[in-house]
């Protein structure tokens with residue numbers, strides 16, 4: 032099989048992928064954000080908000096990645112020498128077919144496509160990023176989850192030698208997150224291998240990170256080494272660090288405040304010197320696609 036190379040992604044391929052994506056996903060995220068450099072698709076839902084792509088320099092210099100420190104510029108400053116090859120990912124737990132797969136094999140078996148998703152951090156800022164990735168469900172299905180697989184746990188790398196932040200008990204290392212199985216299987220949930228048509232920068236979670244666009248940013252784990260199918264709801268590092276502030280679901284919800292601040296609006300990163308704030312929308316704007324996952328649930332309860 033031909034190996035997928037990042038260098039082969041030319042602007043033209045990206046353009047094609049974008050069109051394909053917009054076609055495939057109908058009114059999903061792809062058509063939601065029509066901004067500079069983007070294909071203005073005839074299928075775009077004009078009722079939805081139009082947002083611009085966040086400049087590459089902001090996407091790659093304003094980051095949250097506590098393994099490298101808690102400052103926004105720490106990840107770009109401290110992660111450049113982080114070694115991401117070789118890299119294996121294990122998919123195990125409640126599966127009939129546990130998998131250990133190298134990053135090279137992942138890139139070969141699961142071709143990446145572009146997805147333009149908004150990342151909304153719980154801190155009250157957001158960015159619109161052209162990610163490269165593939166649906167998580169593709170790799171989960173290969174592992175054949177058993178009927179006991181009710182949740183999925185994501186475990187990031189533990190490497191205090193290379194990750195200075197892990198030498199301090201800021202979080203319960205390694206970084207852990209979780210999704211319900213139906214959330215994990217949803218087509219909008221992707222494993223990210225790149226952004227802006229390029230290899231994923233270390234500070235953004237290379238070589239493999241999760242992206243769940245309707246949840247707060249912290250659910251989108253970076254540098255994943257283990258995806259575990261489990262029966263019980265996993266405890267994330269954030270739930271453990273601050274149980275009164277963070278719960279399991281963490282769906283974006285402008286009507287429920289974080290205990291220490293409001294979630295009603297968000298600051299658009301790179302939006303100009305005046306740093307405009309825009310209203311935050313339910314499920315970060317992906318309600319049409321995902322609200323049905325939560326029918327009958329009290330969305331105000333332990334949402335964060």
Ligand SMILES: Nc1nc2c(c(=O)[nH]1)N[C@H]1C(S)=C(S)[C@@H](COP(=O)(O)O)O[C@H]1N2
Nearest residue numbers: 094095096097152206235248249251252253
């Ligand atoms: N392993 C790991 N993943 C992580 C984090 C982290 O500290 N460690 N921070 C999360 C938070 S709070 C956010 S908002 C996003 C930020 O992603 P970005 O830096 O690519 O914009 O990554 C999430 N994933």
Ligand SMILES: [Mo]
Nearest residue numbers: 152153248249
């Ligand atoms: Mo965040």
